[in-house]
Amino acid sequence: MAKEYDIIIIGAGPAGMTAALYASRANMSVLMLDRGIYGGQMNNTASIENYPGFKSILGPDLAKEMYDSSTQFGAEYSYGSVESVVNDGDTKTITTDMGDEFITKVLIIGTGSEYKKLGVPGEEDFSGRGVSYCAVCDGAFFKGMHLVVIGGGDSAIEEGIYLTQLASKVTVIHRRDQLRAQKITQQRAFDNDKMEFVWNSNVTEIVGDDKVEGVKVNNNKTGEDSFIDASGVFIYVGVQPMTAPFKGLGILDEDGWIPTDELMHTKVPGIFAVGDVRKKNLRQIATAVGEGGTAAQQAFDYIQEINSKQNV
Incomplete structure (x- = not known):
């Protein structure tokens, strides 16, 4: 028998947990589904210094605080990878790899995104110990140090410029002989005395003992x-959304992201998207929390509207 809920949230990161808090506090029956432990990428972050209310907090500790808050009004939590979602109009049917089936009036998608990896030795070993994919998140840990940025697109160059405010020098390593970033961004980078460029080159290994000490590079020409x-390696070779189970819903763009309006509505009534899975620029805990609260309120209003129509 399929279990029924008012709202099911796929993904228990900061956006999903905030949505669960707001929705359950409004007396909705709520289920959070996640393929792993709650917290998402916070669990891979050693220290968080840019979330209001905490001067510094360990990522897993903040995840636990959010989880305890999100479940205090009765929201449930369950493990499972979503294999399919079927839109039945006023309800949505969700099936997981655990063989579970759920029916919900509202679906909130908060499955997030993942950074594309270089796939070189040392990348996984030094993740969180000198290897990062987010300058805004981790740049402050490298004040006065020499940093390497890998990539040549907008994200790589914009984040590289940001890092020059903190680092002694930023070396950009790019596999081509010219950048792919917007021309105005390129010019700002070329005009920055703290930035230098290594062209036609691929990083083949990230090296260190307890922490990053440097990178091995091969010139492909x-x-x-x-x-x-x-002392640090910031990797920007792309980000990809985790949206494979939602391909049949008609809510994805050509790159797999979920576009929404400012109130988190997707193209399909009763389906909302929050957090890093959305097509947007800034992917931070603080923005995800705001989106989760907005989606939950919109979900509540949507359910009230459905109920009023059914009672007519």
Whole structure:
């Protein structure tokens, strides 16, 4: 028998947990579904210094605080990877890899995104210990140090410029001989005395002992190998949304992101999207929390509207 809820939230990151808090506090029956432990990428963050209310807090500790808050009014939590979602109009049917089936009036998608990896030795080993994918999140830990940025698109160059406010020097390593970033962004980078560029090169290994000490680089034109000393490596070779189960709903753009309006509505009534899975620029805990609260309120209003129609 399928279990029924007013609202099901797929993804228990900061956006999903905030939505669960607001929705359950409004006396909605709520289920959070996640393929792993609650908290999302917060669990991979050693220290968070840019979330209001905490000067500094361990990522897993903030995740636990949010989880305790999100479930205090009765929201349930369950493990499982979503395999399919079927839109039945006023209800949505969700099936997981655990064989569970759920029916909900409202679906809130908060499955997030993941950074594309280089796939080189040392990348996983030093994740959180010198390897980062977010300058805004981690740049402050590297004040006065030499940093490497890998990539040549808008994110890589914009984040590289941001890091120059903190680092002694930022070296951008790009596999081509020219950047892909917007021209105005490129010019700002070229005009920045703290930025230098290594062209036609691929990082083949991230090296260190307890923390990052540098990167091995191969020039893809000459075949020459070299080593660059660095205390931190910031990788920007792309971000991809985790939206595979939702391909049949007609809510994804050509790159797999979920566009919404400012109130978190997707193209399908009763389906909302929050957090890093949305098509947007800034992916931070603070923005995710706001989106979760907005989606929950909109979900409540949507359910009230459905109920009023059914009672007519």
